[in-house]
Amino acid sequence: xxxxxxxxxxxxxxxxxxxxxxxxxxxxxxxTWLTIRLARRCADPATVEEVVQDTFLAxxxxxxxxxxxxxxxxxIWGIAIRRLIDRLRTRRQTAELPGRPDPEPxxxxxxxxxxxxxxxxxxxxxxxxxxxxxxxxxxxxxLTTREAAHLLGIPQGTVKTxxxxxxxxxxxxxx
Amino acid sequence: xxxxxxxxxxxxxxxGRIDAAAAFSVEAHVLxxxxxxxxxxxxxxPDRHERIWAGVREGIERPRERAVERLLxxxxxxxxxxxxxxxxxxxxxxxVVAVALTLAFGVIASRAAGGDPLPFLALxxxxxxxxxxxxxxxxxxxxxxxxxxxxxxxFTLMLIRSTAVLAVSVLxxxxxxxxxxxxxxxxxxxxxxxxxxxxxTLAATSTRLSTVTAAGTVSCAWLALVVVTDRLSDxxxxxxxxxxxxxxxxxxxxxxxxxxxxxxxxxxxxxx
Amino acid sequence: MVQTTIGLTGVxxxxxxxxxxxGMSLGIGPGVTGLLGPNGAGKTTMMRIAATVLAxxxxxxxxxxxxxxxxxxxxxxxxxxxYLPQEPGFYQRFTAFExxxxxxxxxxxxxxxxxxxxxxxxxxxxxxxxxxxxxxxxLSGGMRRRLAFAQALLRxxxxxxxxxxxxxxxxxxxLRFRELVSNLPHRPTVVxxxxxxxxxxxxxxxxxxxxxxxxxxDGTPEALAATANGRVWIAHAADRRAALSWRMGDGRHRHIGxxxxxxxxxxxxxxxxxxxxxxxxxxxxxxA
Numbered sequence: 001x002x003x004x005x006x007x008x009x010x011x012x013x014x015x016x017x018x019x020x021x022x023x024x025x026x027x028x029x030x031x032t033w034l035t036i037r038l039a040r041r042c043a044d045p046a047t048v049e050e051v052v053q054d055t056f057l058a059x060x061x062x063x064x065x066x067x068x069x070x071x072x073x074x075x076i077w078g079i080a081i082r083r084l085i086d087r088l089r090t091r092r093q094t095a096e097l098p099g100r101p102d103p104e105p106x107x108x109x110x111x112x113x114x115x116x117x118x119x120x121x122x123x124x125x126x127x128x129x130x131x132x133x134x135x136x137x138x139x140x141x142x143l144t145t146r147e148a149a150h151l152l153g154i155p156q157g158t159v160k161t162x163x164x165x166x167x168x169x170x171x172x173x174x175x
Numbered sequence: 176x177x178x179x180x181x182x183x184x185x186x187x188x189x190x191g192r193i194d195a196a197a198a199f200s201v202e203a204h205v206l207x208x209x210x211x212x213x214x215x216x217x218x219x220x221p222d223r224h225e226r227i228w229a230g231v232r233e234g235i236e237r238p239r240e241r242a243v244e245r246l247l248x249x250x251x252x253x254x255x256x257x258x259x260x261x262x263x264x265x266x267x268x269x270x271v272v273a274v275a276l277t278l279a280f281g282v283i284a285s286r287a288a289g290g291d292p293l294p295f296l297a298l299x300x301x302x303x304x305x306x307x308x309x310x311x312x313x314x315x316x317x318x319x320x321x322x323x324x325x326x327x328x329x330f331t332l333m334l335i336r337s338t339a340v341l342a343v344s345v346l347x348x349x350x351x352x353x354x355x356x357x358x359x360x361x362x363x364x365x366x367x368x369x370x371x372x373x374x375x376t377l378a379a380t381s382t383r384l385s386t387v388t389a390a391g392t393v394s395c396a397w398l399a400l401v402v403v404t405d406r407l408s409d410x411x412x413x414x415x416x417x418x419x420x421x422x423x424x425x426x427x428x429x430x431x432x433x434x435x436x437x438x439x440x441x442x443x444x445x446x447x
Numbered sequence: 448m449v450q451t452t453i454g455l456t457g458v459x460x461x462x463x464x465x466x467x468x469x470g471m472s473l474g475i476g477p478g479v480t481g482l483l484g485p486n487g488a489g490k491t492t493m494m495r496i497a498a499t500v501l502a503x504x505x506x507x508x509x510x511x512x513x514x515x516x517x518x519x520x521x522x523x524x525x526x527x528x529x530y531l532p533q534e535p536g537f538y539q540r541f542t543a544f545e546x547x548x549x550x551x552x553x554x555x556x557x558x559x560x561x562x563x564x565x566x567x568x569x570x571x572x573x574x575x576x577x578x579x580x581x582x583x584x585x586l587s588g589g590m591r592r593r594l595a596f597a598q599a600l601l602r603x604x605x606x607x608x609x610x611x612x613x614x615x616x617x618x619x620x621x622l623r624f625r626e627l628v629s630n631l632p633h634r635p636t637v638v639x640x641x642x643x644x645x646x647x648x649x650x651x652x653x654x655x656x657x658x659x660x661x662x663x664x665d666g667t668p669e670a671l672a673a674t675a676n677g678r679v680w681i682a683h684a685a686d687r688r689a690a691l692s693w694r695m696g697d698g699r700h701r702h703i704g705x706x707x708x709x710x711x712x713x714x715x716x717x718x719x720x721x722x723x724x725x726x727x728x729x730x731x732x733x734x735a
Contacts, residue, residue, distance in 0.1 A: 018542075021577045023231070027228055031227060032224065035219075040191070040198065071207055121197065124199075136195070236579045238545040262538075318536045320495075320500055322553060324498045326554060442518070445502045
């Protein structure tokens with residue numbers, strides 16, 4: 001059909017023109033990693049499946065609004081994680097699509113994300129699960145402290161204090 | 176991409192037997208690398224993959240529900256009837272706005288005429304007629320021929336749509352009438368004429384006339400009647416007095432009988 | 448005894464001075480029957496009468512062993528009928544799915560889940576699965592005709608009336624259409640009104656030629672072609688003695704009519720037979 005492989009951006013444009021085959025193609029590319037990643041943040045498989053469905057439905061409806069900034073995968077993740085948060089909060093569908101791209105990760109977070117093994121990895125491993133969870137939510141998933149609070153089901157203040165502690169412990173390990 | 180996730184790491188990630196830092200790394204990397212995404216997709220559970228897609232497909236194909244339809248179903252109307260009602264042009268936003276504006280104009284005209292309700296009363300019965308003209312039959316309904324070949328697409332559909340048109344017209348006109356200055360019995364004097372003219376129009380569509388022609392003719396006849404009685408009679412609102420109301424009631428009954436008698440002509444016309 | 452799904456006896460229909468149907472009598476049963484004839488010959492009028500959307504001026508009509516003038520019978524007929532009009536109209540804002548769903552509602556499918564499944568099934572059959580959520584106004588002409596065909600397939604009708612079903616379809620879609628029609632379950636009665644003689648040859652067990660409001664031929668496609676046997680010839684130049692002639696791809700000329708003694712006759716096709724028949728009708732009409 002097409003000479004070279006279609007880019008994600010091209011698929012999004014097609015989805016914006018109500019091309020269901022393009023949505024299926026996007027789903028075939030992104031559905032699996034999304035499902036697995038969400039499953040690592042929500043224990044209930046039924047909720048995970050519903051969120052994945054809702055995400056691609058949102059992609060269908062909002063394709064025209066994708067401005068081509070950054071990776072399509074990151075855009076999809078932003079939609080999905082916020083849908084998950086909404087569900088965990090209210091058990092109802094309400095989230096808006098993010099209008100702006102996620103903020104740039106800090107230098108520390110970049111270091112965190114780029115290394116597979118080594119001292120940092122073992123330092124991460126030494127963090128307690130609660131501290132690791134807040135780092136994951138903020139640094140990796142790109143959530144605000146408030147969103148992280150909703151996701152983890154803890155007060156916002158607790159997220160902030162845990163972040164401070166986690167960073168302090170990691171800095172200590174890096175020093 | 177300078178590096179890709181190795182197969183053992185992918186397997187560990189999928190199975191959950193992976194340390195946190197490695198998982199972080201995989202997840203951040205996957206956001207930016209289509210090859211590694213493909214590696215994950217290759218290990219997907221096909222049943223779950225299809226199951227989720229079935230839900231997405233259903234979601235995008237599902238007929239879009241208007242608020243009116245949701246409302247009707249909420250009050251217990253069966254889904255198919257609700258859909259037929261809601262797809263009547265009269266029940267759609269642009270129509271409601273147009274009708275509301277027309278009725279508002281009627282109210283304003285009445286107020287401007289020193290409280291004489293005649294402009295409003297003359298205008299209100301025309302609202303359902305316009306709705307009928309747009310609701311079914313040629314030329315308004317592009318799918319008329321196809322509809323006629325179905326079990327419920329003839330007379331039944333006409334009744335359903337007409338009911339929707341009348342209900343909305345009466346509702347909106349009733350609300351507008353509340354804004355008439357010193358509204359007494361006159362505030363409801365348009366009701367029987369509206370009903371009567373609607374049924375007459377429906378009966379007229381069982382002849383060779385298109386819905387638009389029928390509605391148009393009846394509208395003109397009505398306006399002519401109002402104007403003529405207004406000029407000729409010394410009583411104000413002669414076209415709306417008790418005698419006239421009785422006449423309209425009789426007309427409604429007669430037209431209804433004719434319509435039912437000619438229901439075959441509606442269902443299987445000799446001229447199309 | 449041949450089962451008759453459509454039975455017309457002495458059916459007449461006039462539009463002003465035009466006799467669209469002039470005392471037509473025929474019976475059509477299960478299998479695929481083709482209707483061939485010039486525009487204005489009465490094909491569409493006949494289809495409309497068979498679809499119960501038009502009443503004849505005179506004559507009797509019997510459909511699926513029922514009487515369309517009787518209200519109850521008529522509803523029963525319509526329950527078992529699928530119709531693709533010559534000029535199908537659509538609500539432009541509806542998506543393909545919504546449109547077929549709407550017709551399905553008119554065909555009395557009140558349960559939403561099973562209705563949606565049926566809608567999906569016929570859309571997939573018509574090759575419109577990928578554009579189900581696209582609005583009608585964004586569909587091409589060929590897609591719209593396939594959409595109209597899809598709705599005709601709802602609920603597996605016993606009587607399927609298709610007026611110009613392949614108009615605007617590309618060869619691949621035509622092929623797909625033929626495949627579909629030949630594989631319909633339960634052997635329904637299919638009436639195909641068409642100008643495309645390839646559809647007739649490929650699909651129809653029987654072909655009826657209608658011209659001037661009456662039946663001119665009723666038989667197999669082979670028999671139709673055979674009526675022109677010995678009346679088709681080829682020459683290098685156009686021959687004025689022919690009733691009709693045209694230039695072929697290889698530069699020679701094909702003629703139909705009464706061939707001269709030394710002419711190189713060719714095997715007659717349905718096209719030849721049809722043109723000959725219709726031309727003669729026209730001749731009669733002019734003479735009369």
